[in-house]
Amino acid sequence: MGRIFKNIVVQPGKLRDFLYESFVALTKTVLMCGTALALGVMPGPSRGNLWPIFNPQVYGPEISTYITDPYTFLHYEDGIIAYLLWGWWGWTDPPFTTPFKLSPMEKAIWDDFGGLLLGLIAGYLFEVAENSDYVINEVRANHGTSQFYQGDSRLNSFVDILALGIGYSMTKVCFEYGLGWFPVLWLVISETISFLTFRDNLLLSLIQLIHPMEWIKNYQEGLVPDHLKDVMRVGYWNNKLRDSPNEFLNKLMHSPKAQNKFATYSREHLHLTFSFLDKRCLI
Incomplete structure (x- = not known):
């Protein structure tokens, strides 16, 4: 004790x-x-x-x-x-x-x-x-x-x-x-x-x-989150260049693969995805 x-x-x-x-x-x-x-x-x-x-x-x-x-x-x-x-x-x-x-x-x-x-x-x-x-x-x-x-x-x-x-x-x-x-x-x-x-x-x-x-x-x-998971799968994992979020968004929006990938998504879902990325482009 x-x-x-x-x-x-x-x-x-x-x-x-x-x-x-x-x-x-x-x-x-x-x-x-x-x-x-x-x-x-x-x-x-x-x-x-x-x-x-x-x-x-x-x-x-x-x-x-x-x-x-x-x-x-x-x-x-x-x-x-x-x-x-x-x-x-x-x-x-x-x-x-x-x-x-x-x-x-x-x-x-x-x-x-x-x-x-x-x-x-x-x-x-x-x-x-x-x-x-x-x-x-x-x-x-x-x-x-x-x-x-x-x-x-x-x-x-x-x-x-x-x-x-x-x-x-x-x-x-x-x-x-x-x-x-x-x-x-x-x-x-x-x-x-x-x-x-x-x-x-x-x-x-x-x-x-x-x-x-x-x-x-x-x-x-x-x-x-799902609305970002598919963005990553579209091609970001295979992108060996250090694109800024803005540059990546431009590529994504003009990518046929991306457009096919997101064809089943609602306009609100896509807006949520892009607004999430765009707000963080200034970081």
Whole structure:
């Protein structure tokens, strides 16, 4: 019984440390990303949208243009994975010990700053790669909800890297206080919830990028409303060029295949489809 009460007393201290480390990660990340944003080197084809702060929709031209979206949670997972890969290199106690011969000062620097900095740099390079033509075309061709994807906005990229930094910090604090199981459990639960809700996660994204599977694409497509699903099937999946929504609409409206496809649709249904796309052409 005494041990239980002892653990209860320690909890506020763990919470304070967690909040402190999260604040440190937030500060370091904001400084790094803010500098990159100010210098104009933050990746992304556009600034993005400030409101709403969170956009739950994962289909349509507005994908990854708002500050946060469901994929922000996956970047939080990236922070957990980053710590599991190299964050513990400064450790001197079990269960992990550093694989390198580091001086006490080097271990302290790595533990306090180096590991997080490496994670933020990795996140930044990932955002650069994610906004490349090759990755954008692969995502549009193989993800069931991303046929209008045009890359992450600069604001979205900023917050994605921020989420990685906070995920890294949370994992660091948990391991320091004997709660290393928590971020691992979080990772498993987050992957599962993401799979069931917006039908994507780190594992599915990796599979679709390396070895695309049709059943995954079809499963993801189930989230797309019918009035957009047929638009995508008309030819957008096979379009390897990064047409803007306006350009795609022009092609669609003059395509015999599209006209045959939509021949059975009512005028109201078609108006809903085109108005949905047209309102998002300015993103």
